[in-house]
Amino acid sequence: QAGLTQPPSVSKGLRQTATLTCTGNSNNVGNQGAAWLQQYQGHPPKLLSYRNNNRPSGISERLSASRSGNTASLTITGLQPEDEADYYCSAWDSSLSVWVFGGGTKLTVL
């Protein structure tokens, strides 16, 4: 079951803006959009956004998500040291009837 495609790593400077991408197809990202998760080493994932740009309560307004076609994006503005983590996208694949994840992007804040 093919997963979603994310760049393995992204590096940006403090207070800069990082945009993470997640590419799927018309049966997953292009259909219902993607959700974004943040994970620190040794901890469970945490939901950051769903249905492309809805944030659970308590999630920073510096995070915003969007989708264009089969690619979803997560933009983090004003990068802080605590933003350094692994980020995963996920989506339901309506053709395969499975959930798929991206391979994850390690965000480094320089």
Next chain:
Amino acid sequence: QVQLVESGGGVVQPGRSLRLSCAASGFTLSSCNMHWVRQAPGKGLEWVALIFYDGSDEYYADSVEGRFTTSRDSSKNTLYLQMNSLRAEDTAVYYCAREYGDGSAFDIWGQGTMVTVSS
């Protein structure tokens, strides 16, 4: 407080079985679709299984189809993952996760339980 707590992980030999539990609190399992997601050491997240809120259907990843079964006990508000014919490649942290109401994401995650398959 909405919470999921997994248990049952450990070291098991290849070919043997193990059952994981996921105790829910602060909400009713029978009102939500529930999932199992795993993460091999140093690797990304891999979806494993889904059970519908009413127990009417289940879906599995190809990698575990026919070997793993998920179920739940509403009286105990607990989710289970029965893992049979375990392989070395099943070694991972196993998380249970609640599906958000609109079906678009996993909004609540447990802390995970480690399963190591090794002789």
